[in-house]
Amino acid sequence: MSEKITLQSVAEAFSKACGLPKKTAEHLARAFFETITEKLNTDESVKINGLGTFKIVEVSSRESINVTNGERILIPGYKKVTFTPEDGVLLDNVVNSVENKEEKVNKKEAMEEKATIKPEEIESAKPEINNTEENVAVISAVVNEADEKVEEEVNSVLTPEHVEIKEDEFSGIDMLICTPESVAEIKLELENARSVAAKKLAEAKEARREVLRLETLLEKMENGVKPEAVEDNVACTNSSNVAASVDTVSSGVVASMVEEATVVDQLACAESSEDVSADSGSEDNSIMADDNKIQEETIHVAAETVASNNDAVSVELPNTSENKVEASEISDAISEETTESKENVESMIESSNDGVNENEIPDAVESKEPVEQEQSEGDVIDFESNNVEANHSDSVESETQEKDDQVDASNEQTQNPDVVQEVVTASIAEGQPKENSESKEEVLNRFLSDSSKPEPVKEDKDYWLLWVLLPLAIVLIVGCSFIAFKYHSDKQKKELKELPVKPKNNVTQQKTTTYSQSSNVKNADTLINNSKAKAEEKTEVQEQKPATTTSISKNTTSKTSQEKQKTYVLKRGETLTRVSRKFYNTADSVNAIIKINKIKNPDNVQPGTELKLP
Amino acid sequence: MTNTEFVRHLSDKMELTEEQTEIYVRQFVDVFVKEISAGKVVSVQGFGNFESKEKTARKMYNPSTKSFKIIPKKVVLNFKMSGALKEKINN
Numbered sequence: 001m002s003e004k005i006t007l008q009s010v011a012e013a014f015s016k017a018c019g020l021p022k023k024t025a026e027h028l029a030r031a032f033f034e035t036i037t038e039k040l041n042t043d044e045s046v047k048i049n050g051l052g053t054f055k056i057v058e059v060s061s062r063e064s065i066n067v068t069n070g071e072r073i074l075i076p077g078y079k080k081v082t083f084t085p086e087d088g089v090l091l092d093n094v095v096n097s098v099e100n101k102e103e104k105v106n107k108k109e110a111m112e113e114k115a116t117i118k119p120e121e122i123e124s125a126k127p128e129i130n131n132t133e134e135n136v137a138v139i140s141a142v143v144n145e146a147d148e149k150v151e152e153e154v155n156s157v158l159t160p161e162h163v164e165i166k167e168d169e170f171s172g173i174d175m176l177i178c179t180p181e182s183v184a185e186i187k188l189e190l191e192n193a194r195s196v197a198a199k200k201l202a203e204a205k206e207a208r209r210e211v212l213r214l215e216t217l218l219e220k221m222e223n224g225v226k227p228e229a230v231e232d233n234v235a236c237t238n239s240s241n242v243a244a245s246v247d248t249v250s251s252g253v254v255a256s257m258v259e260e261a262t263v264v265d266q267l268a269c270a271e272s273s274e275d276v277s278a279d280s281g282s283e284d285n286s287i288m289a290d291d292n293k294i295q296e297e298t299i300h301v302a303a304e305t306v307a308s309n310n311d312a313v314s315v316e317l318p319n320t321s322e323n324k325v326e327a328s329e330i331s332d333a334i335s336e337e338t339t340e341s342k343e344n345v346e347s348m349i350e351s352s353n354d355g356v357n358e359n360e361i362p363d364a365v366e367s368k369e370p371v372e373q374e375q376s377e378g379d380v381i382d383f384e385s386n387n388v389e390a391n392h393s394d395s396v397e398s399e400t401q402e403k404d405d406q407v408d409a410s411n412e413q414t415q416n417p418d419v420v421q422e423v424v425t426a427s428i429a430e431g432q433p434k435e436n437s438e439s440k441e442e443v444l445n446r447f448l449s450d451s452s453k454p455e456p457v458k459e460d461k462d463y464w465l466l467w468v469l470l471p472l473a474i475v476l477i478v479g480c481s482f483i484a485f486k487y488h489s490d491k492q493k494k495e496l497k498e499l500p501v502k503p504k505n506n507v508t509q510q511k512t513t514t515y516s517q518s519s520n521v522k523n524a525d526t527l528i529n530n531s532k533a534k535a536e537e538k539t540e541v542q543e544q545k546p547a548t549t550t551s552i553s554k555n556t557t558s559k560t561s562q563e564k565q566k567t568y569v570l571k572r573g574e575t576l577t578r579v580s581r582k583f584y585n586t587a588d589s590v591n592a593i594i595k596i597n598k599i600k601n602p603d604n605v606q607p608g609t610e611l612k613l614p
Numbered sequence: 615m616t617n618t619e620f621v622r623h624l625s626d627k628m629e630l631t632e633e634q635t636e637i638y639v640r641q642f643v644d645v646f647v648k649e650i651s652a653g654k655v656v657s658v659q660g661f662g663n664f665e666s667k668e669k670t671a672r673k674m675y676n677p678s679t680k681s682f683k684i685i686p687k688k689v690v691l692n693f694k695m696s697g698a699l700k701e702k703i704n705n
Contacts, residue, residue: 006657010649013649017644027628028628031627033658048620049617050644052693054693079700081693089647
C-alpha cells in the first residue's frame, strides 16, 4: 500500500532541497520533533506553520468489561497527542467531479422521496378524518333510531289522530281564556325562553326553566280569569268576535268549544238537552249539577250551550247528565247570542284547528300561538308537574280545578272519542264556576261517570296517587339529568349532546305534550317510565365515556411504571459521581450513567431527576 | 505555543539564528508534507506516524436552512502518536 519511510529519508530530501549537509539535516529533523515533545510537556500545544497543531488531550479513565470474564475493568486515564492539520495542508484539490455528480443525483432522489412521502402522509391523515365522520354518522344514526323507537312507543300508546286534534283544541281553549295583556306578557316570556333554550343544550336546564315559565303562565292564567270578567269584551273582540256577544269570561272558552258545532244545530240540541237534563237529574251527577246551576250564571249557560251545540246532541243526552242540566240554562241565553256568534266562532275554530295541527299560527288567533308553542317546547314532565303543583297549591281555588277538569276531560276524550265533545263541554261548564265548593274527587267522579267507564272509582284513587307520585319522579329525573349534564358538560357537549339531545328533546316534547293532555292516567304512567328510561340511558352513555378515558390513562401509567426498572431520584446536593459510588463503589461509572440517561450537561443535573441505573 | 516560540526554542537547541532556523523549519515542513502527500507514511521514531488519509465525500444536512450539502472527499494529514511519546507525555 503506502510506502513507509523514516525521518531519515525525509532529512535526506530536506538536505537536498536546502543544501544542508545530511548530518545537520538529520540533526535538525530530530531536534524539530524533540522540541515539539518538550514543548508539549510544558505548554500542551505546539503550533507549526504549514503543518498544524499538536495538542495534548487528557483521556479520562473509563470503565470497561473484560470480555472473557465479564468483569468490570477500569481503563486508566492518560494523555495523548492530537494533531490537527492546518487548513489546506495535503488538501487534494483534485476532487472527483464524477462523485459529486453522483451525490447530487442521490440528493435529488432523496428530495423526490420526501415529495412522495408527503402525499402518503396526507392519505394516511385522510382515513382518520373519515373515521371521525363515520363516528359522527354512527352517532347520528343511533340517535335517529332512538327517536324512531320513541315515536313508535308514543304512537302505540296514543289514541287515534282525531283524539289528538281534540286535545289540541282544548289547548286552544286555555289560550283563549287569556286576556290580551297576559298574552302579550306570555309572548315576551316565550321569546326570551326560546332564545335561552336555543342557546343552552342541556335538557335539565331547559326543563327547569320551562317549569318555572309554565308555573308563571298558570298563575297568570289563573289571575287572568278574574280580570277577564271585567275585560271580557275587549279580550273577546281581540281574540274572537264571538266574545262580544258573551258577557263573561267563559265566553272565550265556549267560543273555542263551539268549534265543531253549527249554530242552528246547537239551538235545537240545547232545547232537546234541556228536557233530558231535567229527567236525568235523579242521577249522582244531578246533585252536583244542581249546585252548579245555582252558582253558574248566564256565562256558564252560554258556554254550556256552545258545548251542547256539538254534533252528537242526541247521543250526549243519556251519557252526560251535567251537560243537559247546564244546557238547559244555556239555551235560554244562547238563543239570542249564538246566532250572531256562530259564524265567527266557526271561523275561529277552523283557524285554531289548523294552527294546532300544523303548528302554523294564523294571525287572527295570535293568543293561541304562544301557548301552543310553550306547550310544544315544554317537556311532558313540566306540563304534568305544573298541573300537579297547581293541584297541591291551589287545590282550594276553583281556577285550578277548571284546568284540571279540562285536562281530565281531555283524558276522557281519548277513551270515548264519540262522547268526547260532550264530556268536554261538561268539564268546561263545571270548571267555570269560580265559587265551586266541590272537591276535585267529585269532579273527577262526574267525568268518569260521564265517560261511562267500567272502573271509575278505582281509577280516581290511582289517579290521585299518581298526582302525588308524579312530581317526585319528575324531580328525580330532572335532577339526575341535570347532574349528569353538569358533570360532562365541557368535553362531550360538542359531539354527542348537540346532535342527539336536540332532536330527542323536540320529539319528546311535542309528543309528550299531546300525551299529557289527551292520554289516560295509564298512558301518563307509561310516558313517565319511558322518560325515566331515556334519562337513565343518557346518564349511562355519559358515564361510560369518562370511564374509558380513565382506563386508558391507567394503562399508560402502568406501562411507564414497567419501564422504570432501576431508577434513582437524584437528591439535592448529590452529584452523579456520588450516585455511581453509591451503587458501584467507583466514580468511574459516571460516564455510563450519563450515557444511559442522555444527560447533556453532567455538571448541572437538577435534583429530583430520575436516573436510570446501568 | 506559537510558531515563533517554537522556532526560538529550536534555534537555541541548534545554535542557529532564529531567522535561519525559521527558513529551515519552513523548508523542512514543505519537504515533510510533500513526502506525506506523495502517499508515504512518515514514521518519526519516538514521536509517531504521519500519514495522509482520504476522507470520503459525505452529505451534510443544515438544519437551519433544511438543505443538504455535499462535502467533497478530501485528503487529510493524520498523525498517530507512538507508544514512546505516550510514555514520555504521561510520565
